[in-house]
Amino acid sequence: MRGSVPLLAEVLIGLSVVTDPAKRDVLRYYIDEWCFEDLTGDARIAASRLAAAALREKRVAHLFRALGFLEGYGRSWTRARARVESLIRAEEGEFLLTMADRTREEEAALLVDRLREALTGEHPVERPWGYGGATGTGSPVPVVDLWELFLDLSDLPVRGGRIPLAEFVEKGAGDLGERAVELLRRWLALCGLASPEPEEGFAADAVRVRTTGPVPARLLVRIAHDRGGRYRLEWWAVLSRSVDAEPEIGPRHIHPRPVGAEEFGAVVHGLFVHLDNRSERGNHDRVRIELVVPLRMLAELDAPQWESRVEPGGEPVRLGARAEVVYRVEEFCAGDSEDYLSARVQARRKWHELLRTGASLIFDVESDHLPHGVNVPEYLSGDDHVFFSAGHYERERWFRTMSSAVLSGVPVIAWRRGDRDVGDFRSVLVRGEGTTVTLDVIGALPHRLHRQRRGRPPEPGEKPIPDCYNVGLVYHDDLPHPLEPFIPLFPDSPWRPDESGGIAS
Numbered sequence: 001m002r003g004s005v006p007l008l009a010e011v012l013i014g015l016s017v018v019t020d021p022a023k024r025d026v027l028r029y030y031i032d033e034w035c036f037e038d039l040t041g042d043a044r045i046a047a048s049r050l051a052a053a054a055l056r057e058k059r060v061a062h063l064f065r066a067l068g069f070l071e072g073y074g075r076s077w078t079r080a081r082a083r084v085e086s087l088i089r090a091e092e093g094e095f096l097l098t099m100a101d102r103t104r105e106e107e108a109a110l111l112v113d114r115l116r117e118a119l120t121g122e123h124p125v126e127r128p129w130g131y132g133g134a135t136g137t138g139s140p141v142p143v144v145d146l147w148e149l150f151l152d153l154s155d156l157p158v159r160g161g162r163i164p165l166a167e168f169v170e171k172g173a174g175d176l177g178e179r180a181v182e183l184l185r186r187w188l189a190l191c192g193l194a195s196p197e198p199e200e201g202f203a204a205d206a207v208r209v210r211t212t213g214p215v216p217a218r219l220l221v222r223i224a225h226d227r228g229g230r231y232r233l234e235w236w237a238v239l240s241r242s243v244d245a246e247p248e249i250g251p252r253h254i255h256p257r258p259v260g261a262e263e264f265g266a267v268v269h270g271l272f273v274h275l276d277n278r279s280e281r282g283n284h285d286r287v288r289i290e291l292v293v294p295l296r297m298l299a300e301l302d303a304p305q306w307e308s309r310v311e312p313g314g315e316p317v318r319l320g321a322r323a324e325v326v327y328r329v330e331e332f333c334a335g336d337s338e339d340y341l342s343a344r345v346q347a348r349r350k351w352h353e354l355l356r357t358g359a360s361l362i363f364d365v366e367s368d369h370l371p372h373g374v375n376v377p378e379y380l381s382g383d384d385h386v387f388f389s390a391g392h393y394e395r396e397r398w399f400r401t402m403s404s405a406v407l408s409g410v411p412v413i414a415w416r417r418g419d420r421d422v423g424d425f426r427s428v429l430v431r432g433e434g435t436t437v438t439l440d441v442i443g444a445l446p447h448r449l450h451r452q453r454r455g456r457p458p459e460p461g462e463k464p465i466p467d468c469y470n471v472g473l474v475y476h477d478d479l480p481h482p483l484e485p486f487i488p489l490f491p492d493s494p495w496r497p498d499e500s501g502g503i504a505s
Contacts, residue, residue: 004051004087005051005052006048008084009050011084012051013047014076014080015067015080017070018047019043024046030070031059031066035059036053058091060088061088064081064084066141067080068144069141069142085341095154095155097112100190108190115184117345119146119180121145122147122180146176163193165193169184169185169188215479216284216447217238218237218290218479220481221271221289222291222483223297224293224330229260230258232255233255234253236252237250237275239280240283249482252482264301264303268289272322272323286447287324288446289319290327290328292330292483293328293329294329295329295330295402295403298329299398299399301472303327304449305319305320307319318469324447325450326446326473327475328475328481329406329474332476339407347476350409350410351386351411358439359436361435361436362387362425362437364389366423367424367426367427375404376401376404377407380404380409387412387425387442389414389424390413411474412476416467428465449465452464452468
């Protein structure tokens with residue numbers, strides 16, 4: 001969290017409650033239970049101290065509740081709150097998961113996402129026994145929705161044999177809505193505070209995630225334009241300490257010098273070799289390389305075909321034959337606009353719907369047609385579209401199509417780099433006479449492309465993907481990554497694209 005202090009301090013300094021000494025004194029009243037820092041004097045020093053305290057005490061969410069109340073939930077606060085959304089979500093998730101049964105963490109994590117989606121924006125019911133009745137106390141900062149109320153009640157200890165959250169749920173069942181009550185009761189059961197009948201199909205969600213296969217060893221490489229025709233690279237290894245352990249994001253490494261586009265292959269091959277030789281690599285059955293780049297760069301990158309010699313004087317080997325190769329769109333992972341925040345939320349919803357139903361609609365521009373009067377963003381906005389194929393177009397049309405899919409939160413996007421007619425994706429991904437693509441097909445797609453690029457025969461029931469080396473694949477799954485919104489690639493040299501936003505010539 002230490003690296004997040006400058007980010008949070010920069011966000012705080014944009015709020016009048018922090019910059020105005022008099023308002024800062026008022027803020028102290030709302031946070032004095034956890035912040036003991038001296039907030040007088042210079043505003044920037046105060047912002048830094050406030051940020052450090054909030055992160056240390058895991059009170060970023062509480063701080064922004066107080067700031068929102070004092071700022072009147074205005075535009076500046078809304079923008080600031082969006083910029084630290086990832087910090088708040090991580091903090092809230094960590095807090096809630098400590099309460100759940102540790103043997104059911106995957107199920108609990110899915111349930112937390114469902115609760116956040118169902119309760120955020122829903123106004124608390126107004127009843128005499130309501131918040132104060134359930135807590136036995138008041139709160140200096142009023143909650144704005146049921147999600148905040150849920151967090152507050154979850155944080156309270158049992159009082160005289162009464163469980164505040166359970167009491168609130170039972171007394172408010174008639175006003176909370178059927179779905180909210182169902183999810184809250186399930187949460188109470190996971191925390192060992194109740195034992196309702198299991199919801200059919202829900203417990204299977206956590207198991208179904210595993211149908212996508214074991215988690216690969218991962219190499220995340222972020223590429224950004226520096227100046228002229230040079231680029232900066234940074235990378236992280238994501239590995240597990242044991243076969244059954246959760247993957248851990250390693251330290252951030254920065255390439256010592258800017259490189260040209262022609263050097264990408266050699267650099268990334270070298271990083272792959274370094275990761276492949278790590279002892280932790282033995283805890284994974286394969287390696288996935290994830291390239292994080294601005295959207296406009298995707299049209300010009302051909303990472304699966306990047307070549308390097310495994311041995312001096314030997315034959316060049318393409319990257320796609322050595323590892324799974326996928327892309328993540330930088331703006332999607334770290335964009336600070338409301339559009340990209342919304343896209344991330346939509347992507348999570350689409351994944352959860354796929355996990356729930358086991359299948360998703362597929363839209364391939366080479367074989368499918370939009371309903372009359374409906375455009376691409378409208379058509380892709382539903383939770384039932386996880387896969388989209390952008391086809392092969394001239395650059396600007398391709399960029400517009402890709403941008404629509406990314407902003408619609410479609411997490412898996414494929415396209416053809418070659419200009420030959422090699423057929424559509426629907427015919428090779430949809431099985432039999434079906435109209436949907438299944439969870440196991442989507443989950444195995446990076447590995448399927450890798451196998452085929454190595455010359456391995458298709459698995460039973462699979463069809464070969466023509467021109468597999470000329471397939472680009474964006475894969476925004478839920479595996480952890482270190483990218484947070486609004487943190488520049490290099491503190492001393494923030495990324496600034498060339499005029500086209502792509503690879504400079």
